[in-house]
Amino acid sequence: LRPAQGTRDQNPARTALRDRLLAAVVACFKRHGAAAIDTPVLELRETLLGKYGEEGKLIYELQDQGGELLALRYDLTVPFARYLAMNKITNMKRYHIAKVYRRDNPAMTRGRYREFYQCDFDIAGQFDPMIPDAECLKIVHEVLSDLQLGDFLIKVNDRRILNGVFAVCGIPDSKFLPTCSTVDKLDKMPWEEVRTEMIGERGLLPEAADRIGEYVRLHGGLDLVERLLQDPRLSQNKLAKEGLGDLKLLFEYLALFGIAGEISFDLSLARGLDYYTGVIFEAVLLQPENDHVGEPVGVGSVAGGGRYDGLVGMFDPKGRKVPCVGVSIGIERIFSILEQRVEASKEKIRPTETQVLVATPQKNLVAARLKLISELWNAGVKAEMLYKKDPKLLKQLQYCEDTGIPLAAIVGEQELKDGVVKLRDVATREEVRM
Template sequence: QFVLQNNTFLKQIFHSHSGTRDYNPKQMAIRERVFNTIISCFKRHGAETIDTPVFELKETLTGKYGEDSKLIYDLKDQGGELLSLRYDLTVPFARYLAMNKITNIKRYHIAKVYRRDNPAMTRGRYREFYQCDFDIAGQYDGMIPDAECLKIVHEILSELDLGDFRIKVNDRRILDGMFAVCGVPDDKFRSICSTVDKLDKVSMPWEDVKKEMVNEKGLSEEVADRIGEYVSLQGGMDLAERLLQDHRMSQSKQACAGLSDIKLLFSYLQLFQVTDKVVFDLSLARGLDYYTGIIYEAVLTQAGAVPAPAEAQKGAPAEESVSVGSVAGGGRYDGLVGMFDPKGRKVPCVGVSIGIERIFSIMEHKAEVSAEKVRTTEVQVMVASAQKNLLEEKLRLITELWDAGIKAEVMYKKNPKLLSQLQHCEESGIPLVAILGEQELKDGVVKLRVVATREEVDISRADLIAEIRKRTSEA
């Protein structure tokens, strides 16, 4: 499990009462960087964005999340319809498409969702958290949008530089077909599927998964062993080809449809040059009921990414304490929109959700351990004074700078000490100081000081704006 260090640099301001937290300026600066990378990628792929309200009619959410429905936050009945806070962004998206009769769209949506989960601060889980979804809706030729979703995951994880990763791919039809040909009774598919999910989700060893299948779910040892053979398989297009020839698998039309699509998917992934990270993994099951085709999940594989604090490591296996788990996941859900259409008209969809909260935590942790100075403002220059009674002159100068688009600050004091002005720059990472003094005013210049090097040069007022732009253009 992922463990977040508790320290003062990026202290989580945790409201124990509600399982929520405030984000301080340092966290917001990191969050903005992550969002910018992700949104740039979505826009590069031509996505639009939409927004939906934070609450939906209670009935919109009913029956969509299975057992997890108990985690939905309801609003108090203060008259009017019963409302609930959104639980994810996928159901509101499907409701939006059906309500507006939209049959094709490529959209992203970044917003907060709400779950009455048992908040576990140390595992980075909150009752209020961001989701970051990209989905392609429409009737298109097979696997092209699906492959683009994986390309997007590959681009985002590469750009965020989180360390090495793998994208596991499977297909609901392959899982169902496999269960059928192994001899699992139809009514046990979902239940067995959720047991298989534990191989991946909580790294349960096969022996324990098998025990659960036999002892709790009532499968015979033989059936369980057959499943065990399949779910240990990993590969690429070659594995899909082999399984299409497999004497048992080939008997399931469903499985064959899934396997052919995996083959087609890999052919597109080759063109997208992302097969290095993608693996066809028959143990990937993913919990949500609404998936109908391909499913996928990205995991970070670099063990060192986020070391656990010393206390947590005691007694815990090293592998577990350093694993960071899933950072993206998704799949195809061709039936969900139809549930909101009065005539049941279907709109095929495929999408991916970036595990943004986990990524924030990793980025915050990286900033901590590298002792990186995270800037919380973008101020380019501080307008300062070397003597007293220069407030008016400073306000005149900063007006020129603001009006020219320069990001600038001045202290809200009539007569601040030069030292305290310089200290403020050091603390907040402001690279330049424009210092006014009696002599400079007489000479029509400004003393421009580079905070990092303490170098000072006199710049004429006419050249100041260009000089500040030049010296801060990389920033």
């Protein structure tokens, strides 16, 4: 007896913690003026197929039970693009928090599941360069700061710069995307292995790989952007120049937001999905070695996103494009970290919010309890009672202590006669009649 592999039940304490987390994310998204939308978990298979590159093989497909061929959504971005194209919307700032599905190898301790939440914020529309892009980075910064996750680093890069790098290193267009996927592994494996994959699996020439290696191991800030703008080879490449020019503007805006110092221009950042067309970014937590509590949590990136100007056009019969940029907060990984922290701190999360337990000290008073609790509910008070006709007072008070209910409203024979209720503070044992 168990849930499906790679999925999990959330017990009350975990659900309460997760709700607290999601509330912080929603607050940030609303602070930035986003409206919520919802799209179905089920999509037509043809809507999803061919949108994700290599990763698309992990899509869950439904059985053909007559009717349509369906699949479970793989992310919230492609359904959003379908929604925009279908409704001919050219301008929208939306957020969407919901579960997505991937037939991936689950690694539950690291917060990798087959069913997991994504928290997406996206800005669609034809706007002046880098203003929406900068806001997405600001949002990542706000969420990670609000959740007090410790130090973090936000990496940015631009697909156009990567493409420029590949071009000046002599890689044919057709190998850009697979080379991208390989470069993206640089945060998990050393350059030598990445180089081997480029040559062995991707079929690049060793010299070309070495030339790429010189670029993709660079990282820095505005200074690096400016240095590369002077790079004799890159500065000749139209795409790279565009990307570098936009990154320069982006860093100016990030400085105005006061967060440029926490953003690193990192040429190894490539991101796996095919649909990115411009700026891309990813946030990683910086955990000091000795901060591990209990099992070490190897968290990778906790947020990521980028610009995808071509996706909506793939759904439009006339190919009309709607430029988009968006960010997805990796709430499951953040949740894993916070859960471990809560466990280590022995903080007890109360999964209910009950304010009052309605109790009786004598037998045969269930009617009095039902009447009182009904009045409390009608007045909007969060109230519980034990589902026994004649529970012992001690048991009722014990229930308050076990579940953290702060007050007991006690109605006994004397109280009934006097038309009052005795209110008891469970912690201090103080009582007042009212």
